[in-house]
Amino acid sequence: MLSCGNNSSETTTETASATTTETSKASTPDEVTIELGSNDQMQYDKTELTVKAGQKVTLVLTHTGSMAKSVMGHNFVLLKSGTSVSKFAAKALSANDTEYIPEGDEMIAYTKLIGGGESTSVTFDAPAAGKYDYICTFPGHYALMKGILTVE
Ligand code: CO
Numbered sequence: 001m002l003s004c005g006n007n008s009s010e011t012t013t014e015t016a017s018a019t020t021t022e023t024s025k026a027s028t029p030d031e032v033t034i035e036l037g038s039n040d041q042m043q044y045d046k047t048e049l050t051v052k053a054g055q056k057v058t059l060v061l062t063h064t065g066s067m068a069k070s071v072m073g074h075n076f077v078l079l080k081s082g083t084s085v086s087k088f089a090a091k092a093l094s095a096n097d098t099e100y101i102p103e104g105d106e107m108i109a110y111t112k113l114i115g116g117g118e119s120t121s122v123t124f125d126a127p128a129a130g131k132y133d134y135i136c137t138f139p140g141h142y143a144l145m146k147g148i149l150t151v152e
Contacts, residue, residue: 031056038074038136038145040065040116047147049134055126061111062119069115073138075100076122077110078149085133085142092137100137108132126151 032055037045051057061076063069079088083106095102099113109124129151136145 028052028055030054031058033058033060035060035062036076037061038063038065040067040072042072042141042144044074044136044145044147049147049149050152051126051149052152053126053129056123057126058121058123059109059111060119060121061114063114063116066116069113069118071115073099073113073115074136074141074145075111075113075120075138076134077101077137078108078124078132078134079106080108080127081130081132083133085135085146089135089137089142093139095137100139102137110137113138 032051034049034051034057036049036059038061039045049059059076061074063072063074065072077092079085088102088106091102091104092100101107101110108127109122111120111122114120132149132151134147134149135142138145
């Protein structure tokens with residue numbers, strides 16, 4: 001008698017518990033922070049900014065210069081599409097009581113005016129896809145201090 005010690009070695013083919021490590025969709029984050037610098041030479045450090053539609057955007061404006069805001073004040077004013085930058089800037093000139101933020105509905109978002117060594121921020125919902133002008137409304141600044149925010 002053949003004691004066929006046939007202990008049927010079952011080949012345990014356990015597929016390592018199918019690790020469903022879904023790379024939690026590296027899609028668009030809900031929120032984004034953008035840094036924008038400015039200086040005593042009446043300049044922003046970026047003339048192009050990009051965000052995605054639907055994002056909550058926090059824009060941090062920093063003034064790395066040393067001049068007072070009464071002389072070299074900077075802000076960030078984002079304009080609705082279709083707004084004439086030159087007309088809006090002209091209107092802002094006379095809004096000196098409100099630090100050059102005029103009344104009206106042309107703005108999507110804006111920061112307060114800051115001087116050298118200061119920073120400020122504003123949080124807003126990114127508008128629909130498109131291109132939007134941003135400027136500093138301090139008198140005489142928008143010619144140099146302007147840029148385009150692209151919403152993808
Ligand atoms: Co300025």
